[in-house]
Amino acid sequence: MANKKKVAIAGLASILLVAMCVAVAVGVTKKSGGDGGSITTSTKAAHAICGSTDYKETCENSLASANTTDPKELIKIAFNATIENISGVLKQSALLKEAANDESTKDALSICEEVLGDAVDDLYRSTDKVAQFDVNKVNEYVEDVKTWLSAVITYQETCIDAFENVSGDTGEKMKNLLKTARELSSNGLAMASELSSIFSSLQLGNLGSRRLLSKEGRELYFKDPTDYAPGEEPQYVKKGRRLLSAWRPNAVVAQDGSGQFRKINDAIAQVPKKNDKVFVIYVKAGLYKENVIIPKGAHKIVLIGDGPLKTRITGNKCFAKGTKTFQSATVAINADDFVAKDIAFENTAGPEGHQAVALRVSGDRAVFFNVHIDGHQDSLYAHTYRQYYRDCSISGTIDFIFGDALAIFQNCKFIVRKPMDNQACMVTAQGRVDPRSQGAIVIQNSDIQAEPAFLATKPAIKAYLGRPWKELSRTIIMQSNIGGFIAPEGWSPWMGTFALDTLYYAEYQNRGPGSDLSKRVTWKGIRHINAQIAESWSGGRAFGGDFWIRAAAVPYVPTLMHV
Known part of the structure; x- marks a missing residue:
């Protein structure tokens, strides 16, 4: 061979x-x-x-x-x-x-x-x-x-x-x-x-060892992701966590004046145009009321806080007040190789604000670790390119994860919040329009739950795993815990019969009271996948190359997990 x-x-x-x-x-x-x-x-x-x-x-x-x-x-x-x-x-x-x-x-x-x-x-x-x-x-x-x-x-x-x-x-x-x-x-x-x-x-998918460069420039060689057993976490990833924590910040932001900057945007402005080196911005604990934009070309920014309950960036732009959904983001990522760790992004417009984005990601190879993304309608706009989320918490009401990125979520929490009266909730609204597009939302080994205010509402509010924003909407939920508040039919239509034959929705090896498939919708687009197909949606396969996740030095399992 x-x-x-x-x-x-x-x-x-x-x-x-x-x-x-x-x-x-x-x-x-x-x-x-x-x-x-x-x-x-x-x-x-x-x-x-x-x-x-x-x-x-x-x-x-x-x-x-x-x-x-x-x-x-x-x-x-x-x-x-x-x-x-x-x-x-x-x-x-x-x-x-x-x-x-x-x-x-x-x-x-x-x-x-x-x-x-x-x-x-x-x-x-x-x-x-x-x-x-x-x-x-x-x-x-x-x-x-x-x-x-x-x-x-x-x-x-x-x-x-x-x-x-x-x-x-x-x-x-x-x-x-x-x-x-x-x-x-x-x-x-x-x-x-x-x-x-x-x-x-021609079996040319894997041509030798892949590599990543540490901050010091040393090459770290490792096996192909498919060589690991399900659930196995490669040793070099554990070393990588210490590597990230050892990086010294290029800029420090603090509201009390103990850093070089009081505003995050001022620190971002120091990043060279068409940047090609890691630029670490440490944001100390505080509530930062500003709309943060990572501009195009400001690549390789690492944004680190003191924890998502301590370092929070907040805004309230929304559709109800005349701002387009695309422009409403509290934080907008327009550059490649962005990493966020231990920080929170929030849109406080509330359910009455309608579309109000907390985070929009429009940059390739973005990584989020221990990040909270809080809003109501349209909280996370996973717009396009490749995105990886690990140990994150995303909250919202309607379509609160939407877009056409290839976005994979591992070990995350999805928290359904109480909407306005006469509204139902949908966790996802994926927006693929071309049959060959890379776009998909993949939720793996995560927890889909609801806040107490949602659960306490009488009569009970309807909640669904997702609905098809676009004709070829594609979402895979696997190896995850699904709360019993999710409607037995699982998925909601967008409007009439739109996209019900052409969408791609799959559930695999889930658990919890909401994971029962016996009463799920039977649309033509609903897929019943096996282990091999589910494996194809793991990070090591779906992304094609995942060196950028490993280089970010965050926990990551490139395969199916033992759950």
Whole structure:
């Protein structure tokens, strides 16, 4: 097997990852002879690369001007077509914003400008990742590209969502403007997803030891996550905890003046643009009333408090007072490789504030350990990319964990709070829209419970594990304790029969009075999974590469657990 793998790697060393399928298709047709040289033209190559996409005509049109069969160039042309299309939408958005008469429309267009700009950035870095292809890092490269292209799709959906409850036809205009961009983005994700299957069939998923770098620069080698027994915690993770605690803060925030800063945003402002080194901000005990924003490019921030009951960041922006859901977050993470530990994020708008986000995470590879996230409706906006939560507490009422990130929660508490009169509660509202998107909410070995005020209400309030925010909503709850207050049917519809056939909801090996499956809804989208499929949703499998969790030096089990 080892020799077979070496031969496969040697044969792939010079082939661009995201264009491998095209190179193979063109190579086969060359050998077949046929109708002379025409079979090797750029048109044939374009048809080959578009073969795995859902929007083939859009794909082929984007490559119509290509005069090459070089896979690298074809991929570059396809990505650039998407970039140009979204850039054109951004220009139209600016014109629409200038012509808008009401603040709600202007706010929606401002969100579009932000998230579509982020989408363009993700397309650029996907292109760069492809150009830097290293066959020894197959998993990392494929998962990065798939994650970033999934985010491109999510960002476009976020732009459209911003027009909810906005009068006029601007939202519909924006939706029409984004039609081609959404198809092009979906096509790019399809190409990347096809390659995952190719590499899997060649057994190239794990090419040697993975590594992480300690703060001192030493390389720590470790086994692949799948080599651990269920529930086993790797030894180096335990060492890693001490490593994190030993890091000295680059900035100290204290309300009593004992640090360099009194406000958290002032400390964040010290982080270099496009930061590439760990920057530790220690926030001493206190109640910090500020809306904290980790700006794009301020990567590798580690935010550490004195404990979630002592260090709390609080705000009260909400939809009821005119703030868009996306902009209501008390804390917004827009940079990559963010770590939060021993701290709390809170939105105090209350149930009457309607959508009021405590934490929005719009950065890749985010890690949260011993963090409290408290609010009511829409408490945690797990927006996009890859996110890991361990030993956290999240409270709320309606859809209080929502978004389209690939978010995995281990050993967390989900606390259902009392809503307003005539309201039911839903723990999750996942928002996947593309069949190949990475997005999913995975709750593992956690506790779904309710606060006393909820339980004391008469008549009893209905509560559900989740409902489908978007057509391909995907949530997996496994090895967790589910309280008896959860309705026997388990899941709630969003509106009528919307998404009931296309969603993906699964429960596996749960416990507690609310885990009884005998009276669950029987929608077509409800899945009954086995141990193998459940294992595929553990962190060591679902994330593809989990070095970033290990580097954060927090407890982590990459497999199913013994419960």
